[in-house]
Amino acid sequence: MAVPPHHPPAATENRLLESAGEVFAEKGFRAATIRDIIRRAKANVAAVNYHYGDKQGLYTAVFRYARKCCEEQFPVDADAGSTPLEQLHVFVRSLLRRILDHGRPAWHWQLMAREMMEPSAALDEMVEQSIRREFAIIAGIVENITRLPPHDPRIRLCASSVIGQVLFYRHAQAVVHRLHPEQEFARKDLDALAIHITDFSAAALEAIAKRQPAKPNGRRRNGPREKNA
Amino acid sequence: MAVPPHHPPAATENRLLESAGEVFAEKGFRAATIRDIIRRAKANVAAVNYHYGDKQGLYTAVFRYARKCCEEQFPVDADAGSTPLEQLHVFVRSLLRRILDHGRPAWHWQLMAREMMEPSAALDEMVEQSIRREFAIIAGIVENITRLPPHDPRIRLCASSVIGQVLFYRHAQAVVHRLHPEQEFARKDLDALAIHITDFSAAALEAIAKRQPAKPNGRRRNGPREKNA
Amino acid sequence: MAVPPHHPPAATENRLLESAGEVFAEKGFRAATIRDIIRRAKANVAAVNYHYGDKQGLYTAVFRYARKCCEEQFPVDADAGSTPLEQLHVFVRSLLRRILDHGRPAWHWQLMAREMMEPSAALDEMVEQSIRREFAIIAGIVENITRLPPHDPRIRLCASSVIGQVLFYRHAQAVVHRLHPEQEFARKDLDALAIHITDFSAAALEAIAKRQPAKPNGRRRNGPREKNA
Amino acid sequence: MAVPPHHPPAATENRLLESAGEVFAEKGFRAATIRDIIRRAKANVAAVNYHYGDKQGLYTAVFRYARKCCEEQFPVDADAGSTPLEQLHVFVRSLLRRILDHGRPAWHWQLMAREMMEPSAALDEMVEQSIRREFAIIAGIVENITRLPPHDPRIRLCASSVIGQVLFYRHAQAVVHRLHPEQEFARKDLDALAIHITDFSAAALEAIAKRQPAKPNGRRRNGPREKNA
DNA sequence: TATGAATGAGGGTTCATTCAT
DNA sequence: CATGAATGAACCCTCATTCAT
Numbered sequence: 001m002a003v004p005p006h007h008p009p010a011a012t013e014n015r016l017l018e019s020a021g022e023v024f025a026e027k028g029f030r031a032a033t034i035r036d037i038i039r040r041a042k043a044n045v046a047a048v049n050y051h052y053g054d055k056q057g058l059y060t061a062v063f064r065y066a067r068k069c070c071e072e073q074f075p076v077d078a079d080a081g082s083t084p085l086e087q088l089h090v091f092v093r094s095l096l097r098r099i100l101d102h103g104r105p106a107w108h109w110q111l112m113a114r115e116m117m118e119p120s121a122a123l124d125e126m127v128e129q130s131i132r133r134e135f136a137i138i139a140g141i142v143e144n145i146t147r148l149p150p151h152d153p154r155i156r157l158c159a160s161s162v163i164g165q166v167l168f169y170r171h172a173q174a175v176v177h178r179l180h181p182e183q184e185f186a187r188k189d190l191d192a193l194a195i196h197i198t199d200f201s202a203a204a205l206e207a208i209a210k211r212q213p214a215k216p217n218g219r220r221r222n223g224p225r226e227k228n229a
Numbered sequence: 230m231a232v233p234p235h236h237p238p239a240a241t242e243n244r245l246l247e248s249a250g251e252v253f254a255e256k257g258f259r260a261a262t263i264r265d266i267i268r269r270a271k272a273n274v275a276a277v278n279y280h281y282g283d284k285q286g287l288y289t290a291v292f293r294y295a296r297k298c299c300e301e302q303f304p305v306d307a308d309a310g311s312t313p314l315e316q317l318h319v320f321v322r323s324l325l326r327r328i329l330d331h332g333r334p335a336w337h338w339q340l341m342a343r344e345m346m347e348p349s350a351a352l353d354e355m356v357e358q359s360i361r362r363e364f365a366i367i368a369g370i371v372e373n374i375t376r377l378p379p380h381d382p383r384i385r386l387c388a389s390s391v392i393g394q395v396l397f398y399r400h401a402q403a404v405v406h407r408l409h410p411e412q413e414f415a416r417k418d419l420d421a422l423a424i425h426i427t428d429f430s431a432a433a434l435e436a437i438a439k440r441q442p443a444k445p446n447g448r449r450r451n452g453p454r455e456k457n458a
Numbered sequence: 459m460a461v462p463p464h465h466p467p468a469a470t471e472n473r474l475l476e477s478a479g480e481v482f483a484e485k486g487f488r489a490a491t492i493r494d495i496i497r498r499a500k501a502n503v504a505a506v507n508y509h510y511g512d513k514q515g516l517y518t519a520v521f522r523y524a525r526k527c528c529e530e531q532f533p534v535d536a537d538a539g540s541t542p543l544e545q546l547h548v549f550v551r552s553l554l555r556r557i558l559d560h561g562r563p564a565w566h567w568q569l570m571a572r573e574m575m576e577p578s579a580a581l582d583e584m585v586e587q588s589i590r591r592e593f594a595i596i597a598g599i600v601e602n603i604t605r606l607p608p609h610d611p612r613i614r615l616c617a618s619s620v621i622g623q624v625l626f627y628r629h630a631q632a633v634v635h636r637l638h639p640e641q642e643f644a645r646k647d648l649d650a651l652a653i654h655i656t657d658f659s660a661a662a663l664e665a666i667a668k669r670q671p672a673k674p675n676g677r678r679r680n681g682p683r684e685k686n687a
Numbered sequence: 688m689a690v691p692p693h694h695p696p697a698a699t700e701n702r703l704l705e706s707a708g709e710v711f712a713e714k715g716f717r718a719a720t721i722r723d724i725i726r727r728a729k730a731n732v733a734a735v736n737y738h739y740g741d742k743q744g745l746y747t748a749v750f751r752y753a754r755k756c757c758e759e760q761f762p763v764d765a766d767a768g769s770t771p772l773e774q775l776h777v778f779v780r781s782l783l784r785r786i787l788d789h790g791r792p793a794w795h796w797q798l799m800a801r802e803m804m805e806p807s808a809a810l811d812e813m814v815e816q817s818i819r820r821e822f823a824i825i826a827g828i829v830e831n832i833t834r835l836p837p838h839d840p841r842i843r844l845c846a847s848s849v850i851g852q853v854l855f856y857r858h859a860q861a862v863v864h865r866l867h868p869e870q871e872f873a874r875k876d877l878d879a880l881a882i883h884i885t886d887f888s889a890a891a892l893e894a895i896a897k898r899q900p901a902k903p904n905g906r907r908r909n910g911p912r913e914k915n916a
Numbered sequence: 917t918a919t920g921a922a923t924g925a926g927g928g929t930t931c932a933t934t935c936a937t
Numbered sequence: 938c939a940t941g942a943a944t945g946a947a948c949c950c951t952c953a954t955t956c957a958t
Binding site: 262263264274275277278283284 | 947948949950951952
Binding site for chain 1: 256259260342345346347348352353356360361364383385386387389392393394395396397398403404405409412425430433437
């Protein structure tokens with residue numbers, strides 16, 4: 001007979017994590033109730049405290065679990081795409097799919113969005129363990145396209161501009177639904193969105209690139225005079 | 230002489246709205262407790278119920294109050310700036326200041342961000358009463374720059390791209406702080422940010438314009454709406 | 459010019475008493491809220507405390523008001539009816555109408571019923587000021603019919619039997635409605651009920667009367683042997 | 688040997704039911720406070736919510752508990768007593784004891800009285816589950832004594848007259864105490880009362896019987912219902 | 917005299933957590 | 938290991954009452 005697997009009833013823990021992820025994402029940490037979670041997981045009310053100490057412990061466990069799942073499902077392939085522009089496209093499309101596609105775990109990025117708004121210790125871990133790396137990737141792509149010097153602060157700004165365009169559809173999804181009900185978020189719609197964001201960003205970045213080689217002689221705009229031009 | 234006002238007109242109500250705004254923005258609707266709010270407002274537990282019916286009533290009142298303040302403080306001047314590019318800059322800078330500058334009420338956009346993530350009836354009102362109008366403004370600016378036909382869906386996408394870049398600093402502020410602690414958000418930093426976003430977006434929009442079949446000087450939506458129809 | 463009436467704004471007090479009577483009768487003392495009362499009376503929230511000290515004060519005032527109204531509307535005519543049996547009929551019918559007829563003040567006996575179940579100081583006053591007199595009347599009638607000696611305890615029992623049959627339709631009205639939905643309580647139904655109760659009681663009382671003159675030789679029943687007769 | 692029961696089976700629940708019964712009977716549903724109940728039951732505030740959902744749930748549970756107790760303590764023996772008159776006596780005495788004797792649960796009929804005055808869903812259940820059956824019993828007895836045809840409405844009136852005499856001492860107990868302080872309610876006093884009410888009612892019913900067109904010995908509804916239809 | 921804003925005690929309910937089994 | 942009954946703190950809300958006007 002084969003040795004029984006390490007933790008036969010780890011099944012309970014997994015169900016707990018899945019349920020907790022869904023509920024936390026749906027309702028937020030405070031509004032989520034343990035009883036809601038254990039009901040979905042068909043577990044006992046004491047199971048949470050038994051396995052994770054308390055509600056907070058379950059929450060952080062959920063985050064680790066989510067990151068693990070996410071990494072397995074979307075391995076970071078920094079060099080997908082042959083040209084920088086293609087890399088940009090792949091990056092944008094991948095991010096867009098991850099945060100909006102109804103794939104598993106669907107609740108991961110909803111949790112992230114919540115954490116961004118109301119950070120807890122979980123966010124620190126998230127930033128260090130994955131976000132920083134992701135940001136470096138897009139920064140690298142931006143650097144390649146713009147040919148800006150490696151530590152030019154504009155790289156950071158441009159990377160933020162790219163990411164901001166993408167995250168908009170997660171953070172402001174409710175507003176988009178209300179303003180433009182015709183906008184859907186099926187796979188093909190996401191890919192169309194990715195193309196737009198890529199084009200938009202590419203044009204901007206290439207404009208910067210064009211100003212680059214010639215060295216900063218380009219007249220920088222100071223902004224319009226405040227009132228009467 | 231007029232009779233002195235019955236009470237310092239609704240002093241308690243105003244204190245309540247201010248405190249509630251802060252607490253709701255900080256903790257969210259659920260997590261915010263009435264006791265916290267009335268403690269800050271130096272009011273009584275029952276005051277909320279008396280003036281606003283219940284917690285929910287206070288919440289919507291806070292939103293209306295915030296919108297009123299916001300409109301007084303930042304009157305919509307759709308046509309500030311002489312050229313479309315300047316209009317773009319004014320719009321971006323103004324939005325950035327509103328959502329990040331610590332003007333009064335400082336908590337307004339934090340509340341908005343929460344509503345976007347977890348919409349309630351308050352968001353519907355907000356969309357209809359102000360967001361839709363704001364979006365129309367930036368869409369108009371985009372239309373002028375790109376010379377796209379009025380209802381081209383790309384206008385909506387581009388407008389979203391612009392707004393997304395701005396909102397990023399509100400919604401993902403916590404992440405930005407952690408990734409780039411050197412980024413500050415004083416007035417001058419915001420203005421620098423506005424310049425970047427404007428430049429980035431302008432380049433992208435002008436690239437689109439260039440691809441357009443130079444439908445020559447279509448009437449620029451520029452001057453004030455004709456007064457007397 | 460005639461002197462203005464004693465209390466011109468006694469109108470407010472009257473509206474207050476009327477409203478309070480209705481609400482107290484409907485919901486009971488505890489469940490009735492001052493705000494409910496003043497809303498119906500179109501009065502101010504402080505009016506109750508101003509005029510009657512507190513809720514309890516209003517309650518007792520309502521009772522006095524109710525008794526006054528009742529006495530005006532149904533003056534006690536102990537000697538209505540020429541024969542004792544007719545007196546019995548008049549008494550029963552009158553009581554039945556008072557407690558069930560939808561006349562003004564409709565809520566008086568509902569209040570009484572509540573007080574009987576959960577006595578307060580108001581009941582003491584009510585007993586001394588009217589119930590005792592009413593009971594003496596029916597006791598007198600019973601005495602006349604049965605020819606029992608004036609202080610025979612059976613008089614009290616019989617009077618209670620008569621009254622019990624009548625009150626049943628007020629106190630157990632809800633049950634009657636459920637058990638016998640066909641039973642209605644319009645004026646004519648009440649009068650039919652009165653005839654039944656009178657007949658029923660008269661037969662019982664006359665049976666006692668018959669046993670009377672012959673002196674207590676009638677075998678008194680001890681009740682059935684407990685199990686096997 | 689069986690495992691020892693997990694807990695003293697629902698000891699808390701029973702204490703809760705008993706305390707709740709007392710408090711509800713004393714103060715009524717609205718005025719009764721959960722905190723009062725749990726204090727008497729030496730239980731926790733949340734126990735009520737845990738076991739019964741909410742206050743209302745506890746209330747209906749109390750009613751079911753009371754009925755169960757009552758049925759165990761006073762099993763319905765419709766045919767106790769050999770003659771109809773003896774049956775009448777047994778019925779009256781039994782009802783009187785149940786509603787006034789301080790048997791367990793002492794508060795049951797006080798609750799019932801409250802429900803009759805201010806009905807809730809609990810009354811419906813009570814009517815269907817026990818009152819209707821009880822009323823059928825007394826109606827059957829009345830039918831046997833009066834020899835009225837089975838569905839004669841007078842049967843219902845007479846049964847109501849009997850029950851009304853009994854319930855009077857429950858519903859108007861407070862008035863009786865004030866009017867006739869000498870009336871006591873010990874076991875022997877109740878039995879004396881029962882004799883009076885039986886005699887009073889018997890005389891009335893026999894008078895009706897005498898008026899009946901001697902429809903001779905119609906089958907007396909006496910023996911047990913035939914077993915096998 | 918009459919008003920309505922303000923108060924504070926206390927109500928029902930919810931919830932994370934613990935503990936004996 | 939796992940359970941479910943039990944706990945107590947804290948929440949939102951209601952209400953009679955008061956006070957300055």
